[in-house]
Amino acid sequence: MCxxxxxxxxxxxxxxxxxxxxxxxxxxxxxxGICALGxxxxxxxxxxxxxxxxxxxxxxxxxxxxLQPISWDDAMAELGKKLxxxxxxxxxxxxxxxxxxxxxxxxxxWLQFFTAYGSPNLFRMPSALDGLKLxxxxxxxxxxxxxxxxxNAEYILSFGSNLFGAAGATGLVSPALRQGNHGGKRSVTLVxxxxxxxxxxxxAERFLAIAPGTEAALAMAIAHLMVRNGHYDxxxxxxxxxxxxxxxxxxxxxxxxxxxxxxxxAYSPEEVAKATGLQATQIDQxxxxxxxxxxxxxxxxxxQPDNANGAYNHLAxxxxxxxxxxxxxxxxxxxxxxxxxxxxxxVSKDQAGGSPEQMRLDLVKSGPAPFRQYGLYEFLDSIxxxxxxxIEMLLVHEANPSYSIxxxxxxxxxxxxxxxxxxxxxxxxxxxxxxxxxxxDHTALExxxxxxxxxxxxxxxxxxxxxxxxxxxxxxxxxEVLMTLAKGIGGPISASMPWKSYEEYLKFxxxxxxxxxxxAVADKPNVSIVELSGGEAVQPNFSNAAELWKKLKAGFCxxxxxxxxxxxxxxxxxxxxxxxxxxxxxxxxADDKLYLPHxxxxxxxxxEEQFPLLLVAYKPSFTAIGYHPTPxxxxxxxxxxxxxxxxxxxELHPQTAARLEFSQGERVFLKTTLGEAAVRVNICSAAxxxxxxxxxxxxxxxxxRYIQSKGTNANSLMEVQLDPVSSMxxxxxxxxxxxxV
Amino acid sequence: xxxxxxxxxGCGACSVxxxxxxxxxxxxxxxIKLRSIAWMSLFQLNNGSNYPDYKYAILPRPCMHCDxxxxxxxxxxxxxxxxxxxxxxxIVTHIYPRCIGCRYCIVACPYHARSFNWWDPKWPEPMExxxxxxxxxxxxxxxxxxxxCHHRLLKARSKAYVDGTDPDKAIYTPACADACPAKAIxxxxxxxxxxxxxxxxxxxxxxxxxxxxxxxxxxYYISTQDWIKKLSDNAVTQKS
Numbered sequence: 001m002c003x004x005x006x007x008x009x010x011x012x013x014x015x016x017x018x019x020x021x022x023x024x025x026x027x028x029x030x031x032x033g034i035c036a037l038g039x040x041x042x043x044x045x046x047x048x049x050x051x052x053x054x055x056x057x058x059x060x061x062x063x064x065x066x067l068q069p070i071s072w073d074d075a076m077a078e079l080g081k082k083l084x085x086x087x088x089x090x091x092x093x094x095x096x097x098x099x100x101x102x103x104x105x106x107x108x109x110w111l112q113f114f115t116a117y118g119s120p121n122l123f124r125m126p127s128a129l130d131g132l133k134l135x136x137x138x139x140x141x142x143x144x145x146x147x148x149x150x151x152n153a154e155y156i157l158s159f160g161s162n163l164f165g166a167a168g169a170t171g172l173v174s175p176a177l178r179q180g181n182h183g184g185k186r187s188v189t190l191v192x193x194x195x196x197x198x199x200x201x202x203x204a205e206r207f208l209a210i211a212p213g214t215e216a217a218l219a220m221a222i223a224h225l226m227v228r229n230g231h232y233d234x235x236x237x238x239x240x241x242x243x244x245x246x247x248x249x250x251x252x253x254x255x256x257x258x259x260x261x262x263x264x265x266a267y268s269p270e271e272v273a274k275a276t277g278l279q280a281t282q283i284d285q286x287x288x289x290x291x292x293x294x295x296x297x298x299x300x301x302x303x304q305p306d307n308a309n310g311a312y313n314h315l316a317x318x319x320x321x322x323x324x325x326x327x328x329x330x331x332x333x334x335x336x337x338x339x340x341x342x343x344x345x346x347v348s349k350d351q352a353g354g355s356p357e358q359m360r361l362d363l364v365k366s367g368p369a370p371f372r373q374y375g376l377y378e379f380l381d382s383i384x385x386x387x388x389x390x391i392e393m394l395l396v397h398e399a400n401p402s403y404s405i406x407x408x409x410x411x412x413x414x415x416x417x418x419x420x421x422x423x424x425x426x427x428x429x430x431x432x433x434x435x436x437x438x439x440x441d442h443t444a445l446e447x448x449x450x451x452x453x454x455x456x457x458x459x460x461x462x463x464x465x466x467x468x469x470x471x472x473x474x475x476x477x478x479x480e481v482l483m484t485l486a487k488g489i490g491g492p493i494s495a496s497m498p499w500k501s502y503e504e505y506l507k508f509x510x511x512x513x514x515x516x517x518x519x520a521v522a523d524k525p526n527v528s529i530v531e532l533s534g535g536e537a538v539q540p541n542f543s544n545a546a547e548l549w550k551k552l553k554a555g556f557c558x559x560x561x562x563x564x565x566x567x568x569x570x571x572x573x574x575x576x577x578x579x580x581x582x583x584x585x586x587x588x589x590a591d592d593k594l595y596l597p598h599x600x601x602x603x604x605x606x607x608e609e610q611f612p613l614l615l616v617a618y619k620p621s622f623t624a625i626g627y628h629p630t631p632x633x634x635x636x637x638x639x640x641x642x643x644x645x646x647x648x649x650x651e652l653h654p655q656t657a658a659r660l661e662f663s664q665g666e667r668v669f670l671k672t673t674l675g676e677a678a679v680r681v682n683i684c685s686a687a688x689x690x691x692x693x694x695x696x697x698x699x700x701x702x703x704x705r706y707i708q709s710k711g712t713n714a715n716s717l718m719e720v721q722l723d724p725v726s727s728m729x730x731x732x733x734x735x736x737x738x739x740x741v
Numbered sequence: 742x743x744x745x746x747x748x749x750x751g752c753g754a755c756s757v758x759x760x761x762x763x764x765x766x767x768x769x770x771x772x773i774k775l776r777s778i779a780w781m782s783l784f785q786l787n788n789g790s791n792y793p794d795y796k797y798a799i800l801p802r803p804c805m806h807c808d809x810x811x812x813x814x815x816x817x818x819x820x821x822x823x824x825x826x827x828x829x830x831x832i833v834t835h836i837y838p839r840c841i842g843c844r845y846c847i848v849a850c851p852y853h854a855r856s857f858n859w860w861d862p863k864w865p866e867p868m869e870x871x872x873x874x875x876x877x878x879x880x881x882x883x884x885x886x887x888x889x890c891h892h893r894l895l896k897a898r899s900k901a902y903v904d905g906t907d908p909d910k911a912i913y914t915p916a917c918a919d920a921c922p923a924k925a926i927x928x929x930x931x932x933x934x935x936x937x938x939x940x941x942x943x944x945x946x947x948x949x950x951x952x953x954x955x956x957x958x959x960x961y962y963i964s965t966q967d968w969i970k971k972l973s974d975n976a977v978t979q980k981s
Binding site for chain 2 (some may be wrong): 011014017018019020022023026030031032033034035036038039040042043045046047048050074164197199201202203207209441472621622632633634635636637638639640641643644645654675682685686687688689704705706
């Protein structure tokens with residue numbers, strides 16, 4: 001249901017009626033625990049807004065009365081015909097797709113389909129992991145995101161990580177939680193850096209209340225002190241890191257190194273205290289502790305955080321781990337292991353049909369680069385403004401971009417230029433309500449699926465989700481729909497997807513795992529995965545693919561020990577603090593600091609006079625913000641201080657409320673450069689003065705009356721700024737105004 | 742029951758698991774909490790400090806199954822004996838067909854643990870399939886509250902009888918304790934000094950809510966934070 005991949009079990013009555021979803025107590029990561037969204041899962045299986053069979057829009061887009069049910073044969077014929085014709089006309093590249101960011105074999109299948117079909121325009125929904133992947137790519141040259149060994153950390157310096165507020169963090173954070181607090185002595189020191197007094201901040205031993213968007217400045221100040229005092233792993237840096245000292249590029253030009261940059265007065269605790277609103281003494285204390293404590297790690301990007309991202313911010317956080325020597329073999333920071341699942345058959349190009357290599361639409365302006373994998377916003381903007389070529393058809397699977405991407409209006413505007421929208425959603429969500437053709441997927445409990453790794457985990461992990469009951473409605477597994485479409489189009493596409501069912505495809509994937517005879521299945525109690533150290537030998541307890549498949553199907557997970565980083569694939573062959581790959585095509589960058597981690601506040605739009613406040617959208621624990629909406633069970637968790645009737649409350653500090661002469665509960669308009677919404681004021685000291693906090697996950701307009709019309713969609717008000725390096729959409733805060741109704 | 746508030750993150754899995762297990766009904770608008778039926782409620786506590794020292798915590802509140810001698814506050818006032826305490830296991834039960842909806846028990850409960858069915862519950866039609874056959878649904882006009890998953894106890898006892906073991910020694914866990922990802926909720930025999938619940942209830946950091954009322958709640962909380970412990974007697978000094 002989300003990227004958390006938590007293991008569940010389902011209670012059935014008469015083998016065909018599901019009455020309870022529980023955590024699977026046999027799973028070593030979650031030990032039977034589950035989050036509120038997972039526990040509500042049956043409200044999606046049995047949702048009244050489920051789509052019961054394929055549908056076609058017979059009137060104008062978005063007209064619910066025009067959505068007519070059609071048969072699967074008709075739906076497949078229509079889509080197949082259109083896809084076939086476009087390919088034959090050499091216009092394959094005008095098909096685009098937006099899919100889930102959940103790690104699963106479905107993503108590989110989509111990629112295979114698009115590659116064979118001849119379109120480069122496949123995009124995944126934005127995820128906090130994107131930044132971790134980007135910074136790992138820039139520093140190590142590898143294409144896996146950073147992984148954090150939570151189980152072994154004793155001092156966690158968390159830059160805005162939403163450890164206790166987000167779904168998906170449960171599987172990784174619960175073991176860390178279960179360790180803590182025996183007899184009052186916490187075994188882990190958590191230092192939380194964010195602007196709002198969140199649950200994570202409340203639980204942290206130290207809370208650094210920072211001005212929004214300045215987290216990287218704090219990271220640089222800590223690095224400044226570590227370097228100044230020599231409190232960093234000098235051996236590791238000397239032998240393994242490129243760009244710490246001043247460096248020379250391939251053309252012989254000299255550049256400033258990280259040591260010189262970070263040592264400047266701009267990154268002294270005194271200067272950074274001004275930028276962040278912290279005390280210099282606080283910065284000194286954290287720097288001292290981080291440097292001195294064994295097993296100290298800097299983490300970020302966990303659990304849908306709201307802090308500034310973008311390449312340079314991520315690099316600043318990563319630099320702390322580099323200085324600490326955390327990237328040593330067996331260290332607290334490694335890379336997400338590549339799962340040895342069977343690779344999909346290579347795609348052969350055919351002469352008849354398919355277009356010549358066309359550049360992905362988001363890369364037309366900036367040019368290709370390995371770290372430009374996050375161009376969803378550039379892509380949407382290109383469609384909206386008109387670019388090299390149009391997009392004729394957009395396929396959306398397990399995603400609801402019309403609601404859930406920040407600056408969702410951009411998606412809606414781009415959609416206006418796309419003649420055909422095909423949705424594979426099981427639910428009548430905001431995106432699907434605008435679809436021209438709907439081919440509904442089974443819901444999670446009705447289909448085969450897999451969990452291809454746990455995000456942020458240093459250990460390898462794989463699990464299979466088998467259907468627990470027969471499909472309730474006339475839906476089809478989207479994976480199987482792709483396989484059928486591939487056969488219909490024929491040629492190399494058909495050959496690239498030779499499986500007859502999704503189960504067969506997953507079995508094929510598992511063969512790869514079995515062949516390597518590595519890792520084991522956790523089918524006995526007391527298996528500890530989180531505490532496995534790098535390179536530790538795990539004895540396989542399966543002898544062939546069939547046996548492994550049987551155990552996976554029974555609900556047990558496969559795991560293997562973390563793998564140390566095996567060599568860096570950067571231009572220098574070392575871990576790069578001066579990320580040479582940022583300079584595309586070998587041309588030197590204008591400013592030396594553009595190679596290095598540094599702090600650059602991304603200036604939000606709007607003038608300060610008109611918009612004197614900052615708006616931060618935060619992810620609370622009681623809403624769902626991904627593909628699934630907040631279900632009716634979770635409505636009871638939303639406190640009266642956040643939602644009353646249809647009104648959402650924004651958090652405002654008493655001082656700011658007094659200055660604006662607002663009283664508790666006052667009705668006001670919240671306006672940003674993107675739009676305006678009617679909200680109410682909750683005066684609360686959790687809020688940073690002059691900052692307005694709006695919860696995410698409300699403001700739906702689709703589904704049904706249990707979900708609709710509650711509050712406002714924060715994504716409609718939040719501004720997205722493009723990271724200059726990767727074109728990744730970064731969201732942290734935007735300028736805002738509150739005025740009385 | 743012992744709930745460790747240091748471990749609790751307020752994720753709400755306990756509340757949702759309880760709703761799913763016990764067929765708790767829901768309406769389109771659940772924002773008015775006085776009308777919302779919640780067996781496991783999440784109370785929001787805060788330390789009243791100014792930013793950035795402000796801290797908040799969530800306190801999950803099931804029924805306390807008060808152990809005060811002879812009667813719990815609610816069982817004492819019920820005019821028809823719809824709610825009584827089973828002295829074999831200590832669970833305060835509620836017989837829905839007996840309840841006349843006078844709501845005297847709601848008045849009596851100092852923990853606001855009881856909810857009233859102001860309306861007949863109505864589920865969206867497909868969701869009727871997810872109702873558990875183990876738990877009666879309720880109609881309008883009756884009170885309901887947390888039962889410590891009494892039906893799970895009965896199942897465990899039946900299983901023990903069939904297996905040939907002593908039903909009085911049967912153990913079980915309620916849905917909330919199962920669901921908690923932080924393992925913050927521990928359930929067991931408070932009178933058994935060797936059970937985890939029994940041991941934790943004697944933890945120096947363990948406390949009960951509104952202890953001074955003499956209700957002898959069977960739910961203990963653990964917290965190392967003084968500001969939370971101070972709130973346990975609900976000295977009302979600020980408007981909620």
